[in-house]
Amino acid sequence: MPFDIARTRAAYPALTEGFAHFDGAGGTQTPQSVIDAVGAAMRTALGNRTPAFAPGRRALELVDAARAAVADLLGATPRGVVLGPSATALTYTLARTLGDTWRPGDEVVVSRLDHDANVRPWVQAARAAGATVRWAEFDPATGELPAGQYAELVGERTRLVAVTAGSNAIGTVPDVA
Structure with a gap:
């Protein structure tokens, strides 16, 4: 049909x-x-x-x-399932909660492919805690988010990895697993 x-x-x-x-x-x-x-x-x-x-x-x-x-x-x-006013508001709530457990030297990994709603709350929570923000880059030629870079980005002090399951901007569906 x-x-x-x-x-x-x-x-x-x-x-x-x-x-x-x-x-x-x-x-x-x-x-x-x-x-x-x-x-x-x-x-x-x-x-x-x-x-x-x-x-x-x-x-x-x-x-x-x-x-x-x-x-x-x-x-x-x-x-x-969590319901709330917006993805941004829900992420800010979660980021503040988790960020309260972070300390200087801890690390948070975010992606340049993600929507700001899944970046800014984590960056601000990391800054407030004195944690380091590490950035996963996407390939502008293909729109892909190379999974291999996470082996270098994620370490013992990593407290959170924020990555999209589907980019709202360009449609990329990263290999999250």
């Missing part, structure tokens, strides 16, 4: 304005089904996630259902 572009476009109300949206940094175009689901959730009593009272249980159920849906889409387990 061919891809139905008209049906897909019709699912996104913002596209009726006539603009082309290539990358929505800090947000994306929202399909009507999501708008409807958010509206339905906001018309009910919700509270902090807790089993102690009905609005809290409802919030737990919504989050659990969302995690299960994302896990199903990705072939993952729901407990491995």
Whole structure:
């Protein structure tokens, strides 16, 4: 069955304005089904996630259902799905948490292929801890991220290696394994 572009476009109300949206940094175009689901959730009593009272249980159920849906889409387990406002915000939270355990002389490896959301939080956390940042370079001719360079970049003092599973800029899918 061919891809139905008209049906897909019709699912996104913002596209009726006539603009082309290539990358929505800090947000994306929202399909009507999501708008409807958010509206339905906001018309009910919700509270902090807790089993102690009905609005809290409802919030737990919504989050659990969302995690299960994302896990199903990705072939993952729901407990491995983290939801938040953006990849950047989630990475900053994780970087601050892990960075609190780093010390001068520790090392963090980041890639020049990665989106800034998977670079800047780690670089800033390393700087705050006095850790060293080491850079993996990509090949501009091929767009590839040569895996062999990691043998030299990763050492005993390496505390984190941040690398993309797929570049949002040029489409490279590094050999992460």
